[in-house]
Structure formats: C-alpha cells, structure tokens
Amino acid sequence: MTETQIHRLSMGACSCYLIKEEGTVLVDTGSPNQGQKFLEELQRIPIDPRDVSLILLTHGHWDHIASASELRTLTGARVAINHHEKDWVEQALKPSPPGKGLWGKLFGAIMKMYLPMIDFPGTPVDIVLEDKEFNLEPFGIHGKVLYTPGHSLGSMSLLLDTGEAFVGDSVMNGLPMRIGAGMPPFAEDTGLLKESLRLLLGSGAKWIYPGHGRPFPAKKLEKIITKSK
Numbered sequence: 001m002t003e004t005q006i007h008r009l010s011m012g013a014c015s016c017y018l019i020k021e022e023g024t025v026l027v028d029t030g031s032p033n034q035g036q037k038f039l040e041e042l043q044r045i046p047i048d049p050r051d052v053s054l055i056l057l058t059h060g061h062w063d064h065i066a067s068a069s070e071l072r073t074l075t076g077a078r079v080a081i082n083h084h085e086k087d088w089v090e091q092a093l094k095p096s097p098p099g100k101g102l103w104g105k106l107f108g109a110i111m112k113m114y115l116p117m118i119d120f121p122g123t124p125v126d127i128v129l130e131d132k133e134f135n136l137e138p139f140g141i142h143g144k145v146l147y148t149p150g151h152s153l154g155s156m157s158l159l160l161d162t163g164e165a166f167v168g169d170s171v172m173n174g175l176p177m178r179i180g181a182g183m184p185p186f187a188e189d190t191g192l193l194k195e196s197l198r199l200l201l202g203s204g205a206k207w208i209y210p211g212h213g214r215p216f217p218a219k220k221l222e223k224i225i226t227k228s229k
Contacts, residue, residue: 012030029064029070031063059156092121157196
C-alpha cells in the first residue's frame with residue numbers, strides 16, 4: 001500500500017490537512033483569501049494542486065469553509081459537506097455556534113462582533129454527504145468519512161484505515177480556544193458530541209487531528225468524554 005503522507009497546513013484561523021496516498025484529499029480550507037498561502041504550502045511539500053481531487057469540509061463554520069471557492073478553482077477538486085450545512089457553503093452563511101461555559105459564551109460574544117467584517121464567496125457543493133459513512137477509496141484514500149455531529153449538526157470526520165482521524169472542531173487542543181486537549185467551547189449538542197467521540201474510538205481512531213491545535217493520541221478521548229459532564 002502507498003505510504004500515507006499527512007501535511008498540516010496553517011490556513012488562517014484553523015489548521016487544514018492534506019492527505020496523500022494513491023490520491024490526494026484536502027480537509028477544510030481555512031479563513032478567507034488563503035489561495036496564495038495554499039499554493040506556497042503545496043510548493044514546499046511539493047504537491048501539484050491539481051492532484052487534489054476532493055475537498056472535505058468537516059463542517060460549515062466560516063473558519064473552515066471561507067476559502068472553499070478559491071481552492072476549488074485552484075485545484076479543480078470536488079467539494080463535499082454534510083447535507084445539513086450545504087447552504088452554509090453555497091450561500092456563504094456565518095452561523096454562530098452556542099457557547100458552552102463562561103469562556104465559550106465570552107468568546108462567542110466577541111466573535112459575533114467580528115463576524116460582520118468577515119467576507120467570502122459561496123461555492124457550489126459537488127458532493128452532499130448524508131448522515132452515514134462515505135467511502136474514500138474512489139478518491140485514492142484508504143479510509144472513510146464518519147458522521148460525527150455535536151459541535152454542529154452536520155459535523156463529519158475523516159478516519160484513515162491507519163487510525164488518523166481528522167475531526168474539525170469536535171475536539172480542540174490549544175489556545176485561544178482552550179488549554180490542552182478537550183471539548184470545544186462551542187457545541188450544538190454536547191451529549192451528541194460525546195457519542196461521536198465514542199464512535200471515533202470504537203471505529204479505530206489512534207490519533208486525533210483537530211482543526212485548532214496540535215494532534216494528540218486518541219486514548220485521551222476517554223478522559224475528555226468522562227471529564228466533560
């Protein structure tokens with residue numbers, strides 16, 4: 001089997017990931033106007049942007065989708081997101097997830113003031129994902145996309161057969177969102193999110209790659225689930 005390459009790309013407000021096996025898939029697109037940064041990152045690796053066949057958006061919050069239109073044009077890749085959040089991408093919507101705890105509510109209030117200044121174009125969604133597994137073999141990646149709601153209703157995670165899980169904002173690991181690995185300060189449904197984290201563990205996740213912060217061992221999820229009452 002072809003060696004798995006994982007490249008973390010810093011794309012503004014969040015971390016995006018480029019996964020290369022027989023094919024190449026991009027997970028999330030970051031803040032607005034990241035096209036030039038994306039090309040520079042790929043040149044450094046190096047990978048031809050036209051090798052990217054799929055852009056998987058883990059969920060529809062602006063910091064993960066704002067450069068989707070630009071990167072779709074640069075790569076020619078198909079854009080995929082869960083059906084619950086398809087309109088967020090196509091209409092460039094900026095919903096605010098509810099804050100959890102004091103920090104989540106405070107940070108959320110600050111973000112609401114900042115949101116009117118964020119501008120990005122919508123882009124067509126090529127693949128509308130359902131609330132079930134999606135096989136990535138047709139894209140040359142040995143893995144699947146799992147439905148992992150909680151942070152948002154349409155959150156999805158990419159799980160490689162080798163155990164690396166790319167989870168968007170289902171968990172976070174570092175400032176300014178939180179100190180250390182744990183639950184996000186924003187979530188639509190905390191109980192549902194815990195079930196999603198259990199699904200990742202039960203499906204063979206060994207390493208967690210969050211959209212905010214550094215990767216960490218999946219075994220920490222057990223403590224995160226238990227601690228977050």
